[in-house]
Amino acid sequence: MSENIQFSPWLDSSQKPYIQIQNVTKRFGEFTAIDNLTLDIYKNEFFSLLGPSGCGKTTLLRMLAGFEKITHGKILLDGEDISEIPPHLRPINMMFQSYALFPHMTVEKNIAFGLKQDNLPSNEIDQRVEEMLELVELTDFANRKPNQLSGGQSQRVALARSLAKRPKLLLLDEPLGALDKRLREQTQFELMDIQEKLEVTFVIVTHDQEEAMTVSSRIGVMDSGNLVQVATPAEIYEAPINKDVADFIGDVNILKGIYKGQNKVGTQLFSEDSNSIVYATQDVGASVEDEMWFAIRPEKLEISKVAPSDDHNILKGTIEDIAYGGSFSTYHVKLDNGRILKAIRANRERTKEHHLTWDDEVYLQWAPHSAVVLLS
């Protein structure tokens, strides 16, 4: 997809969505798992459904696969209503969280299973299995049984099996949840490569926000059965729609502000924490004295022992705690009113040389365009 550097079909109104989830509701008895949810996903997207456990993301995925019946609404795939089609007739494959490898079959037989159901000629099956084994680099393991594989190998067999039928849409339920951190990061890149190489649309469910940020074209943040925000990882991170999203994705300092109007610098908010006016460049439609919040990511807070020359957006405090992370350090700064803010500083010089240590009086400053004003 090298010619398509700016991959954003959702901004192009001439593009037709590949999956259309239209006003879908799912109830389990009294409990509403999905509440009137509408979502369009485009071809070749790597779409993540992200949310805390119990938010309905897995239920939505299972409805796409056909394992859960939709209570209201419908799901279209390439313009065709698939709501009533049973799972074994849908041109969609899924990779399960537990991998669900058939324990009584070898790796090879597991991968061939789906192809055999389509009654393909055996030489074609062999060829495709071979291709898949190469893709996931497990050619030497073709004759192993699932219980002779490591976690990472099982994960790749599960992936190969779900890709063998060349589905147009692949659903992945927490695909990397069972892997350790290093392997997970490596596998994330493999997943992205495979997705680009095979031009498959991926819909992935995860509760790991870092994973979602790394792999996705877009993220749908879910909470109690509905989508809170659907946007690119950068938009979600830089311009979250509300406090919950800001808080769920990455670390953030959320401060309260009272709206005082606009001036040439931008939006003026009175902050109780700094006991002064702070500025944000973002325009907000609000009336004077409205209560709102502004969110600043820790890495966007400048921390220094020297008072900054200009006096915009400054908070004063003392260093309460330092978490040394090697490439960066996280400082917990206690404001005079007792609130603790987090600031991250890249360790560009060795720590010995910048002399920031416990109980130091420091200034925190941020640029007006770095803060996000949140109305709710």
Added chain:
Amino acid sequence: MKRFGSFNIFSLIVGFSFLYIPIILLILFSFNESRLVTVWGGFSTKWYGELMQNQGIKDAAWVTIKVAFVSSTIATILGTIAGLVMTRFGNFKGRTLFSGMIYAPMVMPEVIIGLSTLLMFVALAIDRGIFTVTLAHITFSMCYVAVVVQSRMSSYDDSLTEAALDLGCTPFRTFILITLPIILPAVISGWLLSFTLSLDDLVIASFTSGPGSTTLPMKIYSMVRLGVTPEINAVSTILVGVVTLGVITASLIGRRQKQQVLKTQHT
């Protein structure tokens, strides 16, 4: 692990003696030369040879094997279905009643089962014979299969079934290709269990059999009433052997399966 104390060893010996001395005596005396059952007259296998000449015992054995084979096979099919339903379909309406009704024959006195099936056959005017004994055996051995299959299904990962469906396999083929092979050890041990249960049943068979369908336990019982002969010891020894073999095989299969489950959970 705690060493065996002398009291523990004593209890063990007393307990096992209580259980097994009668059986061991029976086996020993089946190799007795003497016609008198309680007097040892030297080792011999002549009663086994005699047995082969006894048409009555041979007929009864043949009936028993036929009944056990057919009834355990059908009971396995029905019991497997029942076991699957109980784990697969969660909390459907009337689940408690259904499972209670499946387990009931395990605790119901055999006399009651025998009597009630007899009454039913009489009411329906069905001639008693091999057919009725087989039916009655299916009824009471089905629940054992259901229990074994259900306990296996409780550790079965449902996403295996879903994965097969997802890959385009029809629900029926999924059962044949995925579910059944995985639970097969449980199904086989269920079959062995019901086979042995049918083999050594006396009470229910006595109620439901008719002329020409005397089973081996019934035959032995009627022979004993005329006095114990070494021949009876011989046939009983064979029966003990077959049943022991069945039970041991069933438990070995069960143990292997448990180890496999543990192994897959660890990886």
